[in-house]
Amino acid sequence: MPINNNYIADVIQEYGDMLDLDGANPFKIRAYRQAARRIRSITRELAEMVEEGENLQQFSGIGEGIAEKIVEIVQKGKFHQLEEIKNKIPSGLLEVMSLEGLGPERVKKLYKELDIENIDDLERAINKGKIRELEGFGKKTEENIKKSIKQKEQQGNRLFYNRAEEYTQPLLEYMRKLESTNRLAVAGSYRRKKETVGDIDILATGKDSEVIMDHFVAYEDVEDIISKGDTKSSVHLRGGLQVDLRVVAEESYGAALNYFTGSQDHNIQTRHIAREKGLKLNEYGVFRESNQKSIAGETEDEVYQALGLPYIVPELRENRGEIEAARNNNLPQLIERKDLKGDLQMHSQYSDGGATIEEMAQAAQELGHEYIGITDHSQRVTIANGLDADELAKEIDEIDRINEKFDDFRIFKSVEVDILEDGSLDLPNSILKRLDLRVCCIHYKFNLPREKQMLRILRAMDNPYFNIFGHPTAREINKRPPIDVDMGKIMDAALDKGVYLELNSSPKRLDLNDIHCKMAKERGLKIVISTDAHNPSQLPNLRYGINQARRGWLESEDVLNTRSADKLLEMIKR
């Protein structure tokens, strides 16, 4: 594991969780967890900053103590306080604490009274009926813990955004059928368009909350009901996805939507602002601290206005500078789907696509595209029927023929050419130069150590026919970690050489991620948003890329394929 920001955040977070089990000061625990979250959103590599002796305390949430620990993590991969606490408390307890319904107090009790150190121990104790005998526990709690274990085994990872959509849309339709519901919206990370979704938060207003709740838990896909009250109910759907429904009064709708959309970090900041202004912000509205009088709540606009801020779109609500930007009236005008004029990565039957070039072109035209790039695989990717130079030459000729039929649409002759281990490209320049543009990607040797991986990529970028670095970290969400690279250096090199980076819109890749997009924007490096579609039905996936781009603060200006075909070719020329 490379010592990147995510690793550092993991270690800091683990320490916070261990402190929780140790019964430490809750605010200290929170400080570590907040620091971990903060670290994940920093767009520079902390390891590098440490090596260069830079001050880490410039980041809010990182003070003297945690800065010292980060230095130790960078140097040794761990820090001594964490090792000490691990000697005292079995780290298997963290896994137990991650179960739904089990927090630090109960886990501690299980450890002290029943010697439970991990989930296996816990399961054995449940089977012996030991849990129900503990003071403060009971039969029902024992059953719930049993369910939680099963739940964790089943669900495992967070859902891809597009899969979450498949669960959410029918449920919304079902809820709309009920006459008692008035307003209905999805909040949470789903509304913020995160690449994966842990659970679904639905917000409703309506005449009779009891009727709405009854209707909700009666949904045919509900597997079990976790809780049910007047204002909040939670269920598991078949397949394990948790859905929470909240019913609020009309006058609180905006405040509730804002509150339940989060993120938590964003909410903490907005509440701070409220307090500064002598106001109180909660899910019911904005209130004057002096007389508890409500001054806003029905719409989100109103809530932000009461805080003296312009409206902030959900995708930006991650406490990554949006509050400051809002205060300075400097929020980005985020890119929208309609800004994109074309799609620069897709496959045809020449390699592993399911449709002909003409079929892809036609479908793209119907979506309003002005151009596409056909990027079939190169020879190295044998499993995808990658093309050699002769086969690619044939494809080039065919695209020329097809292009003659169009007046106001253009197919770029392109390729998804592999970056080989030594940094050479998988096809000779003699054929690459016949193309309009080239997307260069890594499909093998993901595990090279950072130095070698960097050398490979930077060397490849030296080739004048390297235009776009496709799915740059090669990660697959929930499956394969990103390759170990210094993204800042890659971006600097890309700027220097006139290379662009791709945001791959496949819901399983979404590569670059949001933080990398913001990094690119801060450097002035433009991004290409492509689908990597393998058949026409995947062409609308562009919207997932747009979601990610918006989370990464990108504006139309920051994205290459918002340009016309001619302008694009001009810009891509090295």
Next chain:
DNA sequence: GCCGTTTTCGGCCCGACTGTTTTCAGTCG
């Protein structure tokens, strides 16, 4: 442990639901 247009000390977001209890602790988001 972090932070500061009241502060270097004394705060730190806050309300709902469940289960096991007879008034509340624990957990969650």
